[in-house]
Amino acid sequence: MMKRSIRTDNKGQVIVITALLIGLLMFSTFVYVTEVINQAPAVETNQNELFPQYQQNLKNTLISALANITSDNNTQVLTQDLERLNQIFSSHFYGSLLQINYTLANTAPYQDGLWISSGQENHTAVGAQVSYQLFSVGKSETSNVVGNVTIASEVYLSGNSSQIDQATKQGNLTLQIFNEGMPALASNFSCYYQDGAQWVRIENFSFTDFGTGTYEMVFSAQLSQPSDPLTVAIYVLDQRGINMRVQAACQSS
Amino acid sequence: MLNNKRGVARIIEAFLATLLLIGCIAIIPIYSAKTQPHDFSSFSIETLTSLDNNGELAALIDAEDWEALRSCLSAAIPLTLWYNLTVFDENMNPLNPFALCSSGTVSDNIVSVDYLSVSPSSTFTVYLLRLQLSQVGSQ
Numbered sequence: 001m002m003k004r005s006i007r008t009d010n011k012g013q014v015i016v017i018t019a020l021l022i023g024l025l026m027f028s029t030f031v032y033v034t035e036v037i038n039q040a041p042a043v044e045t046n047q048n049e050l051f052p053q054y055q056q057n058l059k060n061t062l063i064s065a066l067a068n069i070t071s072d073n074n075t076q077v078l079t080q081d082l083e084r085l086n087q088i089f090s091s092h093f094y095g096s097l098l099q100i101n102y103t104l105a106n107t108a109p110y111q112d113g114l115w116i117s118s119g120q121e122n123h124t125a126v127g128a129q130v131s132y133q134l135f136s137v138g139k140s141e142t143s144n145v146v147g148n149v150t151i152a153s154e155v156y157l158s159g160n161s162s163q164i165d166q167a168t169k170q171g172n173l174t175l176q177i178f179n180e181g182m183p184a185l186a187s188n189f190s191c192y193y194q195d196g197a198q199w200v201r202i203e204n205f206s207f208t209d210f211g212t213g214t215y216e217m218v219f220s221a222q223l224s225q226p227s228d229p230l231t232v233a234i235y236v237l238d239q240r241g242i243n244m245r246v247q248a249a250c251q252s253s
Numbered sequence: 254m255l256n257n258k259r260g261v262a263r264i265i266e267a268f269l270a271t272l273l274l275i276g277c278i279a280i281i282p283i284y285s286a287k288t289q290p291h292d293f294s295s296f297s298i299e300t301l302t303s304l305d306n307n308g309e310l311a312a313l314i315d316a317e318d319w320e321a322l323r324s325c326l327s328a329a330i331p332l333t334l335w336y337n338l339t340v341f342d343e344n345m346n347p348l349n350p351f352a353l354c355s356s357g358t359v360s361d362n363i364v365s366v367d368y369l370s371v372s373p374s375s376t377f378t379v380y381l382l383r384l385q386l387s388q389v390g391s392q
Contacts, residue, residue, distance in 0.1 A: 015263075016264060020271055026275070027271075027278070063308065064374060080377075085379075089369065092369060
């Protein structure tokens with residue numbers, strides 16, 4: 001067995017300890033730098049968070065414009081609101097450079113982004129359709145998203161009538177409301193029937209709400225000319241604040 | 254000669270052990286520090302987007318129903334998270350008359366997310382919602 005000498009053996013140990021110390025020093029420096037970087041407030045816009053937000057707001061903008069158009073008939077509101085939305089969006093997200101373009105749908109039944117068929121026989125639709133392109137340049141990523149948003153409120157009205165006496169007819173109406181093709185609820189109704197050239201408001205009617213976007217109404221109408229067909233018009237305000245007028249001639253049963 | 258070789262092996266061993274140690278300890282804090290704020294920010298946007306579905310969020314602000322807004326947030330955000338919501342108008346004037354926040358101690362790491370909300374009412378109104386989120390209790 002070789003005789004160990006402290007003078008020769010401790011040289012290796014000193015180097016080992018030195019290596020460990022240097023390693024620890026490097027590690028603590030690394031940890032310190034990492035912590036400092038993490039604590040610095042960072043401003044960043046994540047593209048994946050931006051697009052659903054834009055889509056949702058575009059949807060709300062279209063609903064707002066349709067609510068406005070159906071009460072004021074000012075169709076310019078749609079373009080004005082979209083311009084304002086894009087301006088606010090572009091200026092707000094300072095973490096990335098945004099370029100937003102939109103196109104109003106011009107394929108039937110839409111014209112200049114709008115589909116308004118209010119007052120039609122048995123069916124009325126009020127809608128808006130916009131396609132958009134959102135180009136975003138961020139610090140770490142660039143993305144381009146294309147999509148389109150459609151908002152459409154529709155109401156269907158059908159009915160029949162039966163003669164009760166010489167001058168009175170009973171009308172039975174069925175009303176269905178849809179938002180984007182799905183059954184939706186209404187928040188307000190006003191019903192009228194036509195007597196000659198005049199529209200008479202129906203004050204008393206029995207009303208059934210099935211809770212599925214389908215409503216039934218039964219009412220009596222006094223007609224000056226009993227031979228005239230019973231024509232009704234209903235003003236519906238859906239839960240999004242969009243006004244619609246639907247008209248129907250009740251079939252005699 | 255033999256002694257010298259053993260010394261070199263020890264040095265290499267020590268270096269490898271140190272590197273292994275540093276590697277393990279270094280990866281854990283970096284991973285947690287990088288994922289947490291990003292998750293919070295995604296979570297904030299997802300929460301606000303889902304609450305804003307069908308314009309409910311903006312409708313509550315239109316109606317100035319701050320208590321209902323706080324209830325919605327309390328229901329949507331887990332108890333392990335602290336939140337503070339401030340609602341601004343287009344000119345960055347705060348609208349909520351009192352703080353819409355949860356109670357509890359807050360960690361140093363707070364994530365703040367801005368969310369734009371357009372009111373679907375017939376008057377086009379834009380609100381800016383600033384939601385701050387943090388872990389409860391961990392200092």
